Amino acid sequence: MKNLAALQSLFQKEIDTLNLGEAPAKLYDPMHYIMQLGGKRLRPILSLMGAQIYGDPAKAMPQAMAIELFHNFSLIHDDIMDAAPLRRGKTTVHIKWDENVGILSGDGMLVKAYQYIAQCDPTILPEVLGTFSQTALEVCEGQQMDMDFETMDEVEADTYIKMIQFKTSVLLGCAMKVGALVGGGSKEDADALYQFALLLGTSFQIKDDYLDVYGDPEKFGKQVGGDILSNKKTLLWIEAQRRAALQGIDFSSYSSMEPNEDKVHSFQELYKILAVDTYAKEQIDHYYTLSLEALDKVSVDAERLAPLREFAAWLYARES
Amino acid sequence: MKNLAALQSLFQKEIDTLNLGEAPAKLYDPMHYIMQLGGKRLRPILSLMGAQIYGDPAKAMPQAMAIELFHNFSLIHDDIMDAAPLRRGKTTVHIKWDENVGILSGDGMLVKAYQYIAQCDPTILPEVLGTFSQTALEVCEGQQMDMDFETMDEVEADTYIKMIQFKTSVLLGCAMKVGALVGGGSKEDADALYQFALLLGTSFQIKDDYLDVYGDPEKFGKQVGGDILSNKKTLLWIEAQRRAALQGIDFSSYSSMEPNEDKVHSFQELYKILAVDTYAKEQIDHYYTLSLEALDKVSVDAERLAPLREFAAWLYARES
Numbered sequence: 001m002k003n004l005a006a007l008q009s010l011f012q013k014e015i016d017t018l019n020l021g022e023a024p025a026k027l028y029d030p031m032h033y034i035m036q037l038g039g040k041r042l043r044p045i046l047s048l049m050g051a052q053i054y055g056d057p058a059k060a061m062p063q064a065m066a067i068e069l070f071h072n073f074s075l076i077h078d079d080i081m082d083a084a085p086l087r088r089g090k091t092t093v094h095i096k097w098d099e100n101v102g103i104l105s106g107d108g109m110l111v112k113a114y115q116y117i118a119q120c121d122p123t124i125l126p127e128v129l130g131t132f133s134q135t136a137l138e139v140c141e142g143q144q145m146d147m148d149f150e151t152m153d154e155v156e157a158d159t160y161i162k163m164i165q166f167k168t169s170v171l172l173g174c175a176m177k178v179g180a181l182v183g184g185g186s187k188e189d190a191d192a193l194y195q196f197a198l199l200l201g202t203s204f205q206i207k208d209d210y211l212d213v214y215g216d217p218e219k220f221g222k223q224v225g226g227d228i229l230s231n232k233k234t235l236l237w238i239e240a241q242r243r244a245a246l247q248g249i250d251f252s253s254y255s256s257m258e259p260n261e262d263k264v265h266s267f268q269e270l271y272k273i274l275a276v277d278t279y280a281k282e283q284i285d286h287y288y289t290l291s292l293e294a295l296d297k298v299s300v301d302a303e304r305l306a307p308l309r310e311f312a313a314w315l316y317a318r319e320s
Numbered sequence: 321m322k323n324l325a326a327l328q329s330l331f332q333k334e335i336d337t338l339n340l341g342e343a344p345a346k347l348y349d350p351m352h353y354i355m356q357l358g359g360k361r362l363r364p365i366l367s368l369m370g371a372q373i374y375g376d377p378a379k380a381m382p383q384a385m386a387i388e389l390f391h392n393f394s395l396i397h398d399d400i401m402d403a404a405p406l407r408r409g410k411t412t413v414h415i416k417w418d419e420n421v422g423i424l425s426g427d428g429m430l431v432k433a434y435q436y437i438a439q440c441d442p443t444i445l446p447e448v449l450g451t452f453s454q455t456a457l458e459v460c461e462g463q464q465m466d467m468d469f470e471t472m473d474e475v476e477a478d479t480y481i482k483m484i485q486f487k488t489s490v491l492l493g494c495a496m497k498v499g500a501l502v503g504g505g506s507k508e509d510a511d512a513l514y515q516f517a518l519l520l521g522t523s524f525q526i527k528d529d530y531l532d533v534y535g536d537p538e539k540f541g542k543q544v545g546g547d548i549l550s551n552k553k554t555l556l557w558i559e560a561q562r563r564a565a566l567q568g569i570d571f572s573s574y575s576s577m578e579p580n581e582d583k584v585h586s587f588q589e590l591y592k593i594l595a596v597d598t599y600a601k602e603q604i605d606h607y608y609t610l611s612l613e614a615l616d617k618v619s620v621d622a623e624r625l626a627p628l629r630e631f632a633a634w635l636y637a638r639e640s
Contacts, residue, residue: 024464080423114449137435143424144344144347
């Protein structure tokens with residue numbers, strides 16, 4: 001069975017020869033531009049891994065590409081909504097071209113994603129398509145929830161978890177499930193694998209929140225404390241706000257601080273006082289454990305799942 | 321068999337009870353808002369008519385809704401791109417809410433359209449889905465071509481026809497074909513019906529260009545001469561520019577005029593001198609005739625096609 005690196009290389013070959021269309025150039029050039037910006041390609045790899053459990057990983061190549069196309073469509077539109085100038089260190093599509101090009105080429109990519117996802121045996125097409133559409137809609141809901149949170153005073157931890165699952169983790173689940181279905185797995189297996197990737201993704205996203213506060217600046221790719229400086233409602237922030245209220249600590253005296261180094265240090269301290277760092281680590285472990293338990297429900301020999309367990313352990317241990 | 325008005329009323333009932341989702345409100349409210357702005361609902365009616373050829377028009381209700389959802393998704397995004405404040409006399413989504421809401425709820429509507437289009441017998445799903453995706457991509461291409469034309473000095477008539485077909489007519493073709501397939505028509509019938517609607521739509525769009533210049537202000541819904549005032553490259557404009565060059569007439573002395581009543585009159589005169597009004601009428605008739613010829617290839621009793629011929633004649637005769 002192929003490991004992560006081998007599958008990444010397999011997928012990269014497809015990206016290198018990808019031709020989505022040529023004219024009009026302003027519709028198709030941005031698609032190729034963002035697809036070639038790189039990234040870890042975790043989502044399409046999950047599709048290939050899903051198929052590999054049952055045989056040839058390449059059977060799910062069209063679906064892997066569909067998932068990556070969908071992910072990149074959402075990046076183009078999200079970058080417009082967030083007015084982000086950079087993506088993976090390069091100019092975002094709406095800056096390199098303009099907003100109209102970003103909107104329209106994003107739309108076209110979503111359609112392209114549907115063209116790729118549909119390249120499977122007609123007998124499983126309804127299930128594959130239904131899963132993909134449901135996921136796509138949840139991703140839209142997650143993005144809207146995220147934007148709604150910005151102007152809300154308080155957010156419940158459960159609601160926050162739902163948001164990160166919708167915005168990010170469901171696509172991992174979908175990638176995995178669709179790969180398994182196309183590879184020949186049963187509906188029951190595919191559903192268990194969906195849960196595995198969904199829960200692993202949830203753990204991953206909470207780890208992201210944690211690393212933003214306590215990550216090693218040498219290893220963490222982004223600025224440590226970035227979420228604190230922008231008053232972003234992460235899981236640590238939300239739980240700290242709740243615990244501070246219970247303990248009579250004035251949270252707003254922290255959140256209203258000027259966005260500088262001092263603020264980051266104050267929050268790191270506050271989070272420790274309120275044991276929110278421990279809470280976050282427990283949540284990371286909780287979802288990680290649940291994800292591995294989901295794998296136990298997949299009806300194949302344990303060795304077929306070894307690459308998935310390896311992948312999960314690698315993601316769990318990440319520091320960037 | 322149900323006539324246009326009966327089918328419109330059937331479809332309106334579906335719109336009245338349409339529930340696409342509730343939360344987050346900023347994602348779903350704009351979808352319901354634009355779906356309830358009204359309009360002639362020509363596209364979904366074509367789907368119902370397609371199914372009615374073979375039996376119950378309501379069989380294609382999900383597909384009719386998919387087509388209308390897709391159309392309205394494209395309206396939301398186009399209105400952002402065109403910075404349009406009004407749609408059917410009401411505030412556009414990106415003005416009533418904001419651009420981010422317009423982008424995201426549009427994306428969600430496109431996904432919803434896919435959910436509806438897929439509600440058909442699995443045996444025809446690949447064909448239905450393939451047609452829909454191909455059409456959706458062509459609509460994106462048509463919109464980009466249209467935007468590209470704005471900054472081009474000259475456009476060929478053939479390229480212009482391709483643009484209006486992609487931007488508008490292919491969706492009519494798709495609506496018709498998908499309705500026929502879902503209703504039980506053969507692939508051959510459905511393809512002929514696609515051609516009928518595509519060509520009828522082409523005639524309709526050229527008529528739109530014609531009415532903008534020579535329409536009766538009392539009957540025409542929009543401002544007569546609007547295209548002339550904004551130097552829009554319509555078929556009449558494109559052909560006039562070409563013929564003027566051949567006859568040594570300085571077209572730019574017309575196009576550079578101040579945008580007022582005088583300019584409209586001057587163009588109306590110029591078009592007559594260059595016989596571009598006759599040319600446009602010939603083109604309207606040409607595509608109308610071709611569309612009716614396409615109907616001859618549909619293998620059903622002539623009476624089953626009577627509502628389509630009636631519909632075509634009604635659209636051909638329109639003055640608004």
